[in-house]
Amino acid sequence: MSEAQNIYYEFWQETASRIKETLPEQEYHTWFNRIAYLKSDNHKVVLAVASQFILDTVIARYRDMIRNTMIELTGEEIDIVFEVVSRSKIEQIQQPSKEPKEAPKETTAFALQAKPQVSEEKTLKMKKDCNLNPSYEFHTFVIGDNSAFAYNASLAIAKNPGVSYNPCLIYGGVGLGKTHLLNSIGNYIINNTPELKVMYVTAEMFTNEFIESIGSQRTxxxxxxxxxxxxxxxxxxxxxxxxxxxxxxLFHTFNNLYESKKQMVFTCDRPISELKNITDRLSSRFERGLNVDLQPPNYETRMAILKKKLVERGGSMSEEILNYIATNVCTNVRDLESSLTKLIAYSELLGQEISFDKAKELLGILPSLAANSNQTLSIDTIIKVVGEYFNVSSFEIKGKKKNKSLIQPRQIAMFLARDITEYSTTEIGTEFGGRDHTTVMHAHDRIESLMKGDESFANTIVKLKRDLTNGKR
Structure with missing residues (x-):
């Protein structure tokens, strides 16, 4: 190390020492223990980090702080540059030098303490301790037009937790990949930054643990x-x-983590504005950051999902059968996988290749046509009843025409679907010819407004609702 480089190394040590006094201890050790002095040249100091993840985080959070402190110490304009180097090179940087003017023999808090590679077994245990599903990774998620925004937002968060997009809410109907993305974030962070503490829970788990802590006086x-x-x-x-x-x-937990710049990601089956019996102050917290939605996959994405799942399971199936599933199962990824699993299981158990006719027979009423059997009332039924009342066809209500004779029945059907089922506006919009969730929200508000000003109209809606809920359909 030259005399000039040695001087800048001394300045780096003092810079890190001053920064240490201004940051919380945990934050300092999490990030500054992972930065090493590499070299300097012509008013430029090069610092080393071991991964792109660390690089992005340190640049976003601390580069200006490091630069300003070093300028103050040297009285010079200093450029701070970061390089990603291998862990082996980091280890070489840390080796004590035989030259008298080399870096001190004892490593400092600012030289990166190279950590041994975490074993696969230990990584797996860490993921399970965090309640994560190790099989949910970004590379196993099939990206389509319906999910590209949510996928890229999730990946950006995983690479830079707490830096941007905090908090983040991912919403959409069942089986569209919300849980997959949430787990992918956690798994990515543990794979790349095992020092960070990750916790994944469902809202039900959070609630049950809270109730239990009250009962056992361990709040x-x-x-x-x-x-x-x-x-x-x-x-x-x-x-x-x-x-x-x-x-x-959760409100107080949110505030505590947000003020500490800790990353939070939530999922929901609908936009926050549609939740009932949620306090305004908690709703405002959820909406504070980035909100992204997951839409049902289009045909091309459904085919890509089926082919990927088929490869993962080492099976084979004709293009005709895959096309049949992709064309008919329009609801979500979970239903696609369920249909594929049923056919693969039949083929494996009987030891024979499955024919197209046999596939149709086995699948019977596909999920998209079953209209989610867990719902007591399907959207198709609502559309049919409303259409019969106004003497228009279900096809016309779902269609794109904007005749006056169709707009109101369409809006009424949307209003009733939103009012008497548990479907989200995203799911309702999909059943109405792939309309956006905002269209459903507008229809609901419009019908609600008309009911307040027109008693006769309100009675019509009440009658339709009564007929539907009493089983006259």
Whole structure:
């Protein structure tokens, strides 16, 4: 190390020492223990980090702080540059030098402490301890037009947790990949930055643990568990509707993590504005950051998903059968996988290749045509009843025509679907010819407004609702 380089190394040491006094201890050790002095040249200091993830985070959070501190110490304009180097090179940087003017023999808090590679077994245990599903990774997620925004947002968060897009809410109907993306974020962080503490829970798990902590008088232990993480991932927050005490606890947990610049990602089956019995102050927290939606996959994406799943399972199936599934199963990824699994299982158990006719027979009424059997009332039934009342066909209500004779029946059907089923506006919009969830929300508001000003019209809606809920369909 030359005399000039040695001087800048000394300045780097003092810079890191000063920054240490201004940052929380945990934050400092998490990031500055992973930066090493590499070299300097012509008013430029080059610092080394071991991954792109660390590089992006350090640049976003600390580069200006490092540069300004070093300028103050040297009285010179200093350019701070970062390089990603291999862990082996990091280890070489740390080796004590035999030259008297080399870096000190004892490594400092600012030289990156090269950590041994975490074994696959230990990584797997860490993921399970965090409640993560190790099989959900970004590379196993099939990206389509319906999911590109949510996928890229999730990947950006995984690479730079707490830096941007915080908090983030991913919403959409069942089986569209929300849980997959949420787990992918956690798995990516553990794979690349095992020092960060990740916690994944469903809203139901969060609620049950909170109730249990009250009963066992261990609420402080519960608070510590969720407020001392670096990344908090909570699935299905619509479960919190009407649970006031749990909402109160999550509100305070949210504030604590947000102020500490810790990353939070949530999922929900609908936009926050559509949740019922959620406090305004908690809703405003969810909406504070980035909100992205997952739409049902289009035909091309459905085919890509089926082919990828087929390869993963080492099976084979004719293009004709895959096309049949992709054409008919329009609801979500889960239903696609279910249909494929059923055919693969039949083929494997009987040891014979499955024919197209046999595939149609086995699948019977496909999920898209079954209209989600767990719902007591299908959207198709609502459209049919409304269409019969106004003497228009279901095809016309779902269609694109904007005749006055069609707009109101269409809006009424949307209003009733939103009012008497548990479908999200995204799912309802899909059943109405692939319309956007905002169209459904507008229709609901429009019909609600008309009912307030027209008693006769309100009676019509009440009658239709009564007929549907009483089983006259």
């Amino acid at each position: 402080q232990q519960f608070k510590n568990k969720f407020r001392k993480v670096d990344v908090l991932l909570i699935d299905d927050i619509h479960f919190l509707q009407g649970k006031d005490s749990t909402q109160e606890e």
